[in-house]
Amino acid sequence: MEIYETEEEQLEALKRWWKNNGTASIVGFVLGIAIILGNNYWQAYQKEQLQLASNLYVDLSKAVAANNKDSVEKLAARLQAEFADTHYAAYGELMLAKFKVDQSDKAAAKKILEHLTSLADKEISNIATIRLVRLMMTDKEFEQGLKRVNNVDPASSSHFANEYDELVGDLYSALNRPEQARTSYLKAQQNGHQSPLLQTKIDDLTPPEKTGPKK
Numbered sequence: 001m002e003i004y005e006t007e008e009e010q011l012e013a014l015k016r017w018w019k020n021n022g023t024a025s026i027v028g029f030v031l032g033i034a035i036i037l038g039n040n041y042w043q044a045y046q047k048e049q050l051q052l053a054s055n056l057y058v059d060l061s062k063a064v065a066a067n068n069k070d071s072v073e074k075l076a077a078r079l080q081a082e083f084a085d086t087h088y089a090a091y092g093e094l095m096l097a098k099f100k101v102d103q104s105d106k107a108a109a110k111k112i113l114e115h116l117t118s119l120a121d122k123e124i125s126n127i128a129t130i131r132l133v134r135l136m137m138t139d140k141e142f143e144q145g146l147k148r149v150n151n152v153d154p155a156s157s158s159h160f161a162n163e164y165d166e167l168v169g170d171l172y173s174a175l176n177r178p179e180q181a182r183t184s185y186l187k188a189q190q191n192g193h194q195s196p197l198l199q200t201k202i203d204d205l206t207p208p209e210k211t212g213p214k215k
Contacts, residue, residue, distance in 0.1 A: 053083035060092055064099050072099055090116060090124045094131070101135065110135060126152070126160040133167060142174045162193035169201065178205045 056079050063071035079092040093112050100109035113135065116128030129152060133145040149168055157164065169184035182205040189198055 049083065050086060050088075053079065053086045053088040056083065057088040057092055060095060064095055069103070072096065087121065087124070090119060090121060094124070094127065097128075097131065106135060106138070122156045123159075126157050130160065130163055130167060133171075137170065137174060140174075142171050146171050146175075162188045162191050162195075165191070166193060166195055166198060166201075173201070173205065181205055 056075060060072065060075040060079065063075055076092055076096040079089045083089050093116055097109040097112040097116075100106070100112065110132060113128045113132040117125050117132060119125050119128075129148065133148055136142075136145045136148070146168065149164055149171070152164065154161075165184045165188035169181045169188065172178075172181035172184060182202060185198060185202045185205070188195070189202065
């Protein structure tokens with residue numbers, strides 16, 4: 001460490017340091033402040049956008065409850081156009097798909113759900129897949145439904161495994177393949193799946209106990 005004997009030497013040293021480092025220090029300070037302010041602004045902006053998306057989603061829910069078709073269409077479109085990167089947009093599409101089914105427009109509902117199955121959000125994509133297959137069942141597209149379920153990546157659907165097992169059981173049952181249906185139902189049940197109709201489905205497929213000849 002340098003030792004300066006007089007105040008003049010200290011002052012000269014300070015001037016030299018400032019000449020060599022002053023500009024860089026000011027620039028660094030200004031950049032630091034800009035980064036902090038920019039980050040704060042971005043966080044505030046994101047929070048505001050999420051709030052706006054939330055409000056729009058609530059409005060969409062109310063329009064659906066009121067069966068106001070025009071409002072539902074417009075609000076759902078706004079969610080997609082203005083807040084496509086938020087989870088509100090995806091859940092809004094799920095709501096719109098259900099609304100389309102209630103309006104007997106299954107083709108439109110399938111198109112919406114098909115889009116949602118391709119999203120990176122695995123929760124949304126799995127929910128959409130399950131709903132799509134159930135909708136396909138109403139059109140007796142049982143084999144197509146099985147194929148779609150079999151193409152689901154197990155690693156990305158582990159949280160929905162029991163729902164898929166019950167769904168596969170429903171598909172096999174519809175195809176009149178009771179043993180495979182029962183196996184799928186039992187697998188879901190043994191893994192702790194809490195479905196109100198699961199036991200009934202199993203009972204319906206369980207053959208009556210054989211009894212010996214009466215004496």
